[in-house]
Structure formats: structure tokens, C-alpha cells
Amino acid sequence: MRLIVLGMLLAACASAGGVGERIRQILESEAAAAEGHLGILITDAATGEIVFEKDSRRVFVPASNTKLFSSSLALARLGPRHTFRTTVIAGAAPDRRGRIAGPVYLVGGGDPNFSARAIPYLPDPPSQAALQPIEELADQVAARGVTRIDGDVIGDDSRYPFEPHPPGWTREDAVWAYGAPVSALAFNDNAITLTLQPGDPARIVLDPPVEYFLFDNRVTVGSPARLEVERAAGSRQVRLTGQLDPQGTGVSTRLAVEDPAEFAAAALREALLRRGIRVDGRAAARHWWPGRPAPPAVAGVELAVRESPPLLEGLKILNKVSQNLHAELMLCAVAHAAGRAGTREGGLAELESFLAEAGIPTTGVALADGSGLTRRNLVTPAAVHALLRYWHQSPLRDAWMDLLPVGGEDGTLRARFRGTAAEGRLRAKTGTLARVAALSGYLDRGDGSRWIFSLLANFQPGAPAALLDKIVVSLFDEYADLRIPMR
DSSP states (O other): OHHHHHHHHHHHHHHHHHHHHHHHHHHHHOHHHHHSEEEEEEEETTTOOEEEEESTTSOBOOGGGGHHHHHHHHHHHHOTTOOOEEEEEESSOOOTTSEESSOEEEEOOOOTTBSSOOSSOOSSOOOOOTTHHHHHHHHHHHHTTOOEESSOEEEEEEEEEOOOSOTTOOHHHHHBGGGOOOOSSOBGGGEEEEEEESSSSOEEEEESOOSOOEEEEEEEEOSSOEEEEEOOTTOOEEEEEEEEOTTSOOEEEEEEOSOHHHHHHHHHHHHHHHTTOEEOSOEEEEEEOTTSOOOOOOOSEEEEEEEOOOHHHHHHHHHHHTOHHHHHHHHHHHHHHTTSOSOHHHHHHHHHHHHHHTTOOGGGEEOSOSSSOSTTOEEOHHHHHHHHHHHHTSTTHHHHHTTSOBTTTSGGGTTSSTTSTTTTTEEEEEEEETTEEEEEEEEEOSSSOEEEEEEEEESOOSOHHHHHHHHHHTTOOTTTTOOOOOO
16 A cells, blocks of 8 residues: 555656646747746645746736635625625605605615526526516516606615726726626626617617617628727717628627616616506616715615525626626625725725735735726735635635636636646636736646646737646646546
8 A cells, every 4th residue: 555655646746747847848839938927836736735836926917817816705704605685665665556755766785696697607598688687676666566656766876885997997998898887786787788780770779678878870781790889988978880791690799887876777767667657757876976975875665675696606607707897896795794885995905804814925916906807906826826725725615616617618718628638627717818818726637636726927929828728738647538527
């Protein structure tokens, strides 16, 4: 038995040495590796032995590897079963004729999945009407006997101060769904899908079909198809130019809304009208503006409620599809739960405390947002690796690992590593910005060993993600043909 164990240890050492040589060959042969900055730390999960290291204590822009930190904070501070509530509240119950004398409030509780998204996560989710959660709330209001509302329908996101865009996000980011504004009332990820179908002029289709934007449609017929979208900051006027192939099926894109609370209120108001409920007022928003005292919580009678799925299911969405808005909301939620104002800064302060408690040096982490869209974030591969190792030693290890995309199977890794030895045996978080790539997670090599790794690349020409993928595939050796599933 001693000889067997000794033989396994010697084989492991030889294998690690062979992997190190293969990585060095890649770094010497790939021009991209020489032109940019590359940080690497790979260790054996069982022993902590370093398999390969390069500049692991140097800081890098992590892109969406930032989400490893924001989702870790939420899981640790809020717990896997935490839920969020979205409610419809009136000052008083409807009178005997179903009349509400005053406004009704759609009150956001910070639910990142106040949407029709399929949960639990599915790689190929079924198509569902985007208005589903709003329709459910409207049904509940109607079931309470409401026939008339004398006031406005007000979207209330004052649970958190309204700071829609973190520092470092650009005006261009704010136009698109990936840069949707942060709000405690986040319906449909604070975005609308715009589809233009061939015609003269092109036909506009919105999902959800909510009257919110004003479109200046100048899209004509022509080939090849192209679409240009312009929206000034703070404006709801959207200018559409370009052309569509008359034989094509159209072009779709996702636009961020300007005011999420008012957008959600407009959707609810229209849903109430469809049920024959008279609404005398308009859709409006109620914010907690930064620098001002917090407005009092909305009080009254609860007409409808929607509770989110457990946090663990939401974090799976966050990491597998790399959802920026959800990551930002986690910072706010943790700050609020800790008794702070539900701000980004409060969440980042809680993150610093969590990292210190977890034994992760905070000198290797400097974050300005929770999603990684800003380039102001800086981390070291060593800090990312330490976070991954913390969860690997945690009682929540399996739950944590299930949050990450699987190579060749789902999420942001669905189209990567197919047909390689890493397919099905890699769980890792991706990260992508222009000239930035990141990949950090866990790898089951097929011989019974698991490795923890963090790869961060900055200022890389070409396709830096391809370089990282090549390095990951090189981590396999003679065991690569064995298909042992992730444990």
C-alpha cells in the first residue's frame, strides 16, 4: 500500500511538472502572451501544492471575474435560502365599490429575477411572455376586488438609493441591456427587447410591449442588414437608422430603460387597464435620491405580492449567464441587510469585511462595482484563487461550484471547450472586456485530482480568451481521455 501511495505521489509530481512545461511552451510560442500581461496561479485542491505560477500577485482588471466576489458576498452574508419580495400596496383597502382613493405603489424589494426567466436555470429555457410577473400581480389586485384607482401607479425603488450606474461605466454602456441601471425595482432586467421586421418603414416589435420609449424610426429596406441605435443620456427618444433585408427575418437588440421604477409602474398600469380597472393617474416613480434623507417606507394594505426563488437559484443565473445588473444588486442587498444604506459603497465595505474574515488578503482586491463592467476594478490571481479555495473548503462547496458555468455545456462556457478533455470537467467563471480576458475556477483532470486555477489576461491583442482556453486544455495529460464527472 505504501508503494502504491508513493507511486501515486510521484506520478502526480511528474504530471504537474509536465503541465508546467507545456504552459511554458505556450507562453513562449504565443505572440499574444508576450505582448500583454498574464497572471496565472494553479494549485492542487487537495494539497495546496503550486502546479504553476506566473505574476499571481500582480494586479489585473478582472472583468466579470468580479462576480465571483459579489456572489460570494451574497451567499455568505444572505444565505442560500434568502428571498426578495415585490409588493403592490395601497393606502387603504378598496371600498365596497372597489375604489382606491389614492395611488397604488409597486414596491421593489431588490429581486434581481422579477422577470419571466425560467428558474431553476436551464441552458435552453422555454420561451415565456416577459410580462408574466406583472400580469400575476395585476391578477392579485383584481382578485382583491379593485375596480378603480383614483391616483397614480407609482414604482417605488426607495429600498436602495437610486445610483443607476457605477463609476467607470460609460454612456455607451447605459444604452444597452448589459449596462441596465441599478434599481431595487428591476422588472425584466430593466430592459426591452427591440425587434425590427422588414417593411417600409420597418415594423417595431417590443418585448415586453410597454409604452415607454419614443422611437424615431428611419430604418429602410436594403442589404446587408444593419441597425444603428442612438439614445442620449437621460432621454427616452430612440433614433433608429440603418436598413433591413426585405427577405430577412429582422434584427433584434436589447435596450436598457432609463428609469426602471417608472418602467415597471407603466407595465403594471397597462396590465390593470387590461383587466378593466380604471386608473385615473399616470405611471410615476418614487426614488431615494443620494445625499437626501431616506423617504419613509410605503405603508398601507398589501394588495399583491411576489416572492423570489431562493438566493442560490438567483446566483446561478448571475454567474452562469454573467448578469451585470444582478451582481450590482447583490452589493445593495448585502448592505441593506447589514443595516447600512443599500448602496454600492456599503456593499463593497461589507465585501472587505467578508474577505478579511475568510482570510483573503484585501491588498489584492480593489473593486468599484460588483459586475466587472468597469475597468477600475483590480485583483490579483492570488486573491481570486484564495476565494475559490475558501469555498472549496466550505460546507457549501457543492452549492458554490454548481453556480459556475460548465465547460462545453452551459452558460458562458457553453460554446467553449467542446470536444476537448476539459468538456464537462471544468467549472469556471469567465470575464471579457476589450483586450481583457479572465477564467478562474475548478478542473477535474480525470485521474482523481482537482485543481484550482485563476488566469487573468490584460492588454492582450487578438482573442485573449483563446489563449486562456489553450492553457486550460494543457492542464490535462495522459488522463485526458478519462471521462470522470465533476464531484
